[in-house]
Amino acid sequence: MKSILTSFFIISFSFFAHSQERTKVKISTKYGDMVAELYNETPNHRDNFIKLVNSGFYNGTLFHRVIPGFMIQGGDPNSKSDSQNVSVGNGGPGYTLPAEFNSKFFHKKGALAAARMGDAVNPKKESSGSQFYIVEGQIYDSSSIDLFSSRMGTELSSAQKKAYTTVGGAPHLDANYTVFGELIDGFEIISKISNVTRDKNNLPKQKVIMNISIVK
Numbered sequence: 606m607k608s609i610l611t612s613f614f615i616i617s618f619s620f621f622a623h624s625q626e627r628t629k630v631k632i633s634t635k636y637g638d639m640v641a642e643l644y645n646e647t648p649n650h651r652d653n654f655i656k657l658v659n660s661g662f663y664n665g666t667l668f669h670r671v672i673p674g675f676m677i678q679g680g681d682p683n684s685k686s687d688s689q690n691v692s693v694g695n696g697g698p699g700y701t702l703p704a705e706f707n708s709k710f711f712h713k714k715g716a717l718a719a720a721r722m723g724d725a726v727n728p729k730k731e732s733s734g735s736q737f738y739i740v741e742g743q744i745y746d747s748s749s750i751d752l753f754s755s756r757m758g759t760e761l762s763s764a765q766k767k768a769y770t771t772v773g774g775a776p777h778l779d780a781n782y783t784v785f786g787e788l789i790d791g792f793e794i795i796s797k798i799s800n801v802t803r804d805k806n807n808l809p810k811q812k813v814i815m816n817i818s819i820v821k
Contacts, residue, residue, distance in 0.1 A: 625645060627642040627643055627644065627645060627786075628642070628643045628655060628819065628820075629641065629642050629643075629789070629819070629820035630643065630654070630655075630658055630786075630817055630818065630819055630820060631817065631818050631819075631820050632739075632791075632815055632816075632817050633815065633816045633817070633818070634668070634794065634798065634813055634814065634815050635813070635814070636794050636797040636798055636813070637791060637793070637794045637797065638790075638791050638794070639739070639788055639790065639791030639792075639794050639795070640788065640789055640790040640791055640820060641715075641717050641739075641786045641787060641788050641789065642786055642787060642789055643655070643717075643785060643786040644707070644710060644784075644785050644786055644787075646705075646707050646709070646710070647705040647707060647710070647783060647784075647785040647786075648705075649702050649703065649705055650702060650705055650719060650732065650783055650785035651785060651786075653702060653734065654737075654785070654786075655819065657698070657735055658817045658818065658819055659819065662682065662698070662735060663679075663680060663735075663815060663816070663817040664815075664816045664817065665685045665814060665816070666679055666680060666681060666682060666684045666685055666814070666815055667679055667681070667684035667685075667693070667809070667812055667813055667814055667815070668798055668809065668813040668815060669681055669684045669693045669694055669808055669809075670694060670738075670806070670807045670808065671798055671799045671801060671803060671807055671809055671813070672799060672807050673741070673796075673799045673800050674741060674742065674743050674799070675740075675741060675742065675743075675775060675799070676738040676739060676740050676741055676742070676775065676799070677738060677739050677741065677795060677798045677799050678720055678736065678737070678738040679736070679737065679738075679813075679815055680697075680720070680733070680735040680736035680737045681693055681694055681695070681696040681697070681735070681736055682696050682697070682698070682735065683695070683696035684696070693808065694806075696735075696736075697733050697734045697735045697736060698734040698735050699734065700734045701721070701727075701731040701732060701733060702719065702731060702732040702733075702734060702783075703729070703731055703732075704729065704730045704731060704732060704783050705732075705783045705785065706730075706780055706783060707784070708762070708780075709764075710784040710785075710787075711762075711764075711765050711768070711774070711776070711779045711784060712740050712742065712774045712775040712776060712778045712779055712782075712784060713740065713742070713765075713768035713769065713772055713774040713787070714740055714741060714742050714768075714773045714774050714792065714795070715739065715740060715772075715787050715788035715789075715792055715795070716739070716740040716774065716784050716786075716787050716788075717737060717738075717739055717784070717785060717787055717788065718737060718738055718739075718740065718778070718782045718783060718784045718785065719732030719733055719736070719737055719782060719783045719785060720732070720733045720736035720737060720738055720782070721733050721736075721782060730781060730782070730783075732782075732783050739788065739795055740774055740775050740778075740795075741773075741795045741796060741799050742769075742773040742774035742775040743773050743774075743775075744769070744770065744771070744772070744773035745769045745770055745773070745776070746770060747766070747770055750766055750769055750770060750776070753776055753777070757777070759780075761776065761779075765779070798813055801813065
């Protein structure tokens with residue numbers, strides 16, 4: 606009986622561990638590849654992203670808004686068009702997603718988060734159905750983090766403080782945009798893309814095309 610129970614718990618634990626594995630995606634560009642993990646704790650954003658990736662939605666779209674020391678943004682299907690009359694930056698799949706804020710996940714360097722419309726027209730902070738950004742951010746010293754916390758009226762966790770003073774990030778975005786994944790490889794690609802020559806709207810003057818696939 607003991608061996609049967611032991612086997613049962615081993616199998617159960619193995620299944621649980623497997624079910625908690627994070628899906629990985631590869632974002633390929635001419636500057637190199639970035640690999641990100643999607644959080645299981647933000648299931649709506651995770652599943653939606655996987656669905657769009659599997660359908661080829663992102664293939665051929667651009668990183669259409671890039672800002673050094675801040676982030677790179679993409680996922681607008683309109684960016685596939687070569688027409689000069691097509692506005693880039695407001696497109697999507699025709700739906701939004703409810704916010705999935707989780708205090709464990711914040712805007713450290715490499716964070717993968719959902720873009721959205723501003724509070725004035727989007728008080729519930731719902732996410733774009735497809736547009737996302739990857740944080741580059743900046744490194745802050747302890748006094749800057751304390752000043753930031755005081756001005757915002759919020760206390761950052763020890764994990765946030767450690768990340769923002771070592772690898773950097775964009776703390777002012779926390780609890781305002783849904784973070785649903787993070788890079789695990791290709792961090793240097795963020796800077797390569799964010800520092801390309803861009804126009805007054807932060808659109809790269811030479812196209813930065815992406816293709817996204819599930820890592821098997």
